[in-house]
Amino acid sequence: MNAAYVRHPQFEQSLEVLRSAGVTVLYGDGGFVPNQPGERSPGGYPWRIALDAVEAGAGPRS
Numbered sequence: 929m930n931a932a933y934v935r936h937p938q939f940e941q942s943l944e945v946l947r948s949a950g951v952t953v954l955y956g957d958g959g960f961v962p963n964q965p966g967e968r969s970p971g972g973y974p975w976r977i978a979l980d981a982v983e984a985g986a987g988p989r990s
Contacts, residue, residue, distance in 0.1 A: 931962045952981050 933939060946953050954960050954977055 929960075929962050930965045930967070932965045934962055952985065954978055954981055 943953055943955060954974065958974075959977055960974055
């Protein structure tokens with residue numbers, strides 16, 4: 929996803945639907961901030977936040 933997709937009028941509504949369904953969306957402040965189209969910045973992805981969210985969603989380990 930890049931910043932061009934974020935400008936689509938449906939984007940914010942889709943986030944709202946996902947969040948209301950209980951989906952953890954890692955977007956915005958403290959999460960993923962999309963690059964400009966054509967800009968590659970894989971090191972800028974908040975992997976630690978994403979992995980922590982997966983771990984939290986998986987529940988306790990047995």
